[in-house]
Amino acid sequence: MDVDHLAYYVILSVVMVLLSYQYLKWKKFCCLIESAARGMNPLPILGNALEVNYGGADYRVDLMLAVPRDMGYSMSRLWIGPFPVMMIFNANDAEIVLNSSKHIEKASEYKFLHSWLGTGLLTSGGTKWHGRRKLLTGAFHFKILEDYISIFDEQSEILISKIDEHVNSGKAFDMFPYITRCALDIICESAMGKTVKAQENYDSPYVKAVYAMSNIFMDRGTKPWLRPNLFYRFSSVYRKEKKCLEILHGFTNSVIQERKRIFNNTQRKRRLAFLDLLLQASDNGKILSDKDIREEVDTFMFEGHDTTSAAISWSLWLIGLHPKIQERVHSELDSIFDKTDPRPLTMDDLSKMKFLECCIKEALRLYPSVPFIGRELKEDLVIGGKTVPSGVTLLIMIMVIQRDPKFFSDPDSFKPDRFLSGEARNPFAFVPFSAGPRNCIGQRFAMMEEKVVLSSILRRFRVESVNNLSRMTFHAELILRSKNGIKVKLYGR
Numbered sequence: 001m002d003v004d005h006l007a008y009y010v011i012l013s014v015v016m017v018l019l020s021y022q023y024l025k026w027k028k029f030c031c032l033i034e035s036a037a038r039g040m041n042p043l044p045i046l047g048n049a050l051e052v053n054y055g056g057a058d059y060r061v062d063l064m065l066a067v068p069r070d071m072g073y074s075m076s077r078l079w080i081g082p083f084p085v086m087m088i089f090n091a092n093d094a095e096i097v098l099n100s101s102k103h104i105e106k107a108s109e110y111k112f113l114h115s116w117l118g119t120g121l122l123t124s125g126g127t128k129w130h131g132r133r134k135l136l137t138g139a140f141h142f143k144i145l146e147d148y149i150s151i152f153d154e155q156s157e158i159l160i161s162k163i164d165e166h167v168n169s170g171k172a173f174d175m176f177p178y179i180t181r182c183a184l185d186i187i188c189e190s191a192m193g194k195t196v197k198a199q200e201n202y203d204s205p206y207v208k209a210v211y212a213m214s215n216i217f218m219d220r221g222t223k224p225w226l227r228p229n230l231f232y233r234f235s236s237v238y239r240k241e242k243k244c245l246e247i248l249h250g251f252t253n254s255v256i257q258e259r260k261r262i263f264n265n266t267q268r269k270r271r272l273a274f275l276d277l278l279l280q281a282s283d284n285g286k287i288l289s290d291k292d293i294r295e296e297v298d299t300f301m302f303e304g305h306d307t308t309s310a311a312i313s314w315s316l317w318l319i320g321l322h323p324k325i326q327e328r329v330h331s332e333l334d335s336i337f338d339k340t341d342p343r344p345l346t347m348d349d350l351s352k353m354k355f356l357e358c359c360i361k362e363a364l365r366l367y368p369s370v371p372f373i374g375r376e377l378k379e380d381l382v383i384g385g386k387t388v389p390s391g392v393t394l395l396i397m398i399m400v401i402q403r404d405p406k407f408f409s410d411p412d413s414f415k416p417d418r419f420l421s422g423e424a425r426n427p428f429a430f431v432p433f434s435a436g437p438r439n440c441i442g443q444r445f446a447m448m449e450e451k452v453v454l455s456s457i458l459r460r461f462r463v464e465s466v467n468n469l470s471r472m473t474f475h476a477e478l479i480l481r482s483k484n485g486i487k488v489k490l491y492g493r
Contacts, residue, residue, distance in 0.1 A: 029389050033084050036386040037075035047079025049224050075384060081224025083108075086388055087372075087395045090404055091429040093383050094396050097375055098428060098436040104129065107374025107393040112220040115245060116213050120295035121441065122303060129438075135287075136296065136441060139277045145445055146347050147272070148190050152449050153345045155185045156456035158199050163457075167490045172466040174485035176313045179453070180207060183309035186449060191300045192255045193262075193273030206251055209244040210306060214478040216241050252294050252301070274300055300442070306479050307369040308446050311432075312453050313486045315363040318414045319458070320465030320488050325416060326458070329356055330493065333459045350451050356458075358416035360450050364432035366414060371399040371480045373434055398431055399480070464489040 040048050075093065078085040088094050097103055105125040117123050121132050138144075159182040166173050184198040184207060198204045216237055220226045232238050256275065263279050272280075275297055282288035288296075319326050332355045337343075375394045380387055388394070403411040407429035408418065433440035440446070457463070466487035473483040 029391070032387055032389045033077055033086070033392065036383070036388050037077045037086060039077040039079075042079040045081065046224065047081050047083075049080050049222065075386070080222060081227070083224065083227070083393065084391075085393045085395055086383075087397050088383070089397050089400045091401055091407060091426050094401055094431065095428040095435075096381070096383055097394055097396060098431065098434060098438070101437050102379075103375055103377060103381060104438050105376045105378055107376045107395070109217075109221040109374055109393065112217050113213075115241065116248060117299050117302065118291065118295035120299035122299045132296070133437075133441065135281055139274055140441055140445060142444075144272070144277070145448060148445065149345060149347060149350075149448065149452065151186055151189045152452035153456070155182050155189070155199070156453050158182070158185070159453065160456060160460060162199055163490065167461060167492050170489065172487045172489050175316060175488050176309070176482065176486040177202075179312050179316075179486075180305070180309040182453060183305040183312070183449070187301055187305040187308075189273070190445075191274040191297055191304065192252075193259060193275060194255050205247050209247040210302060212240060212244045213248070214306070216244075217478055248298065249294070252297055253290075256290060256293055256297065303440075304442055304445070308449050310367075310369040310479050310481060311360065311364055311446065312450050313482075314367040314369075314480075315360050315450065315454055316457065316463060316488065317465050317467075317482075317486045318363050318366070319359055319454075320463035321468065322414055325359065325414070326463065329359060329458055330462075332356060333455055337459055339459075345452055345455070349455075350448060353451050353455060354420075355416065356451060356455060357447070358419040360447065360454070361419045361430070361432075362414055362416040365402045365408070365430055366412070367474075367480055368398045368402065368432040369479055370432070370434075372397050396431075396434075401428075402430055402432070404429060460493060462491045462493055464491070 042048050043050065075089065076087045078087065088097065106123055110123045113123050119128060121129065121136060124132060159178060162181075163173075163175070163178055178199075181198040181202070181204065184204065185196065188194055188196045188198070196204075196206070198207065219237055220232065226232050226235060226237060259273070259275050260279060263276055275293070278288060278293045278296055282293060319329060332353065336349050336352050373396050375396070377388060377390050377392050377394060379390045382388075402408070405411050407426055408423060428435055433443040433446070466489065467482075467484060475481045475483040
């Protein structure tokens with residue numbers, strides 16, 4: 001045997017050994033997953049991708065609610081092509097993940113948001129996340145949030161003027177787009193100190209781009225053929241994303257430059273926007289670059305308007321379905337506000353809205369704005385006595401966890417009083433803002449905004465929801481929405 005043949009056989013042997021090693025490693029990985037949890041039988045190559053995508057996002061909600069009850073709220077697994085996903089359905093298992101300071105890495109699917117949000121607070125991990133979290137915590141101090149109440153109040157008054165044409169008409173209309181535009185105006189002014197007047201512009205390109213990017217994220221997460229960048233860049237979805245990013249980043253970049261000029265030339269300001277606080281912290285680019293600032297502003301814009309508009313809409317719909325509960329909300333608001341004195345809201349007013357807050361929490365329990373969150377395991381983790389291997393995506397199924405009958409009596413019913421009685425004693429059974437180290441940094445901001453907008457509507461109007469639960473079709477993407485809108489009738493009080 002000559003040297004060339006010997007080299008050939010050595011190389012072939014090394015390749016075979018490496019392939020055998022990878023095969024055995026993959027087989028062990030698959031066995032650990034299959035022994036950790038049951039799930040739907042996967043197809044070769046595609047896994048469960050067709051089942052997850054069948055029927056669209058509303059089908060995913062049905063799947064999300066039906067599977068855990070059939071399985072006694074134990075974990076379940078899915079394969080999206082060759083990518084394993086483990087769904088967690090109960091509070092005790094969720095606590096192991098959410099309360100860990102080690103397993104804080106967002107699921108790999110979140111990288112599909114990097115083109116839009118970069119690696120800001122929502123999508124980053126490790127050292128960068130720890131640093132950003134520490135830096136941004138001060139921006140949500142109680143005294144800073146108090147300054148935003150006037151923005152909430154002013155924009156809520158504009159909302160009232162926009163829906164006034166529907167009052168006492170006896171005709172149903174979709175409340176969701178009105179609330180979305182109000183929330184967008186609130187977050188633009190709070191985050192960037194800029195008034196975009198989305199409530200005056202009913203066809204906002206920014207809102208359309210946000211919705212489109214949410215759809216793109218879900219498509220890439222559930223369709224394995226769109227995951228690899230090599231294939232994705234040849235798709236029509238990629239071309240759509242590029243157009244959306246031009247709108248989203250173009251708007252944010254222009255506002256940052258404008259605000260920098262104002263910030264550098266103004267000694268005193270009536271109130272600071274979130275962007276101003278970032279500019280203060282940036283130390284002229286030494287700590288945060290313009291790109292870093294854009295990451296956080298885009299993240300705050302996305303998380304701070306889409307999630308709150310969903311929470312407000314679901315709360316209003318549920319209150320409108322339950323007249324007796326609505327009467328109690330009206331009584332509480334009447335005890336706080338004098339109908340003959342239309343004064344601005346105060347922080348003290350918000351603290352007195354105890355029952356309204358319970359209604360918001362109960363709406364968030366049943367219909368959380370974010371129905372699930374994802375983490376990627378960087379090392380093996382024992383959950384429920386089973387070893388889940390490193391590399392698996394964990395989905396914390398918030399909408400399911402918060403309907404577990406072990407923690408909530410009559411879990412599918414709207415009962416705000418359960419938050420007065422302290423029924424949810426396990427803190428990980430109610431996690432609409434996540435929990436643990438990566439809980440939502442803006443949850444106090446969100447609750448304040450939701451109280452202001454809802455109280456502004458309910459002080460003036462009686463709400464009658466048109467679509468009951470049997471007629472409602474849910475659409476689970478990044479945000480939980482109603483496919484057929486939030487249809488209501490309004491009557492003056």
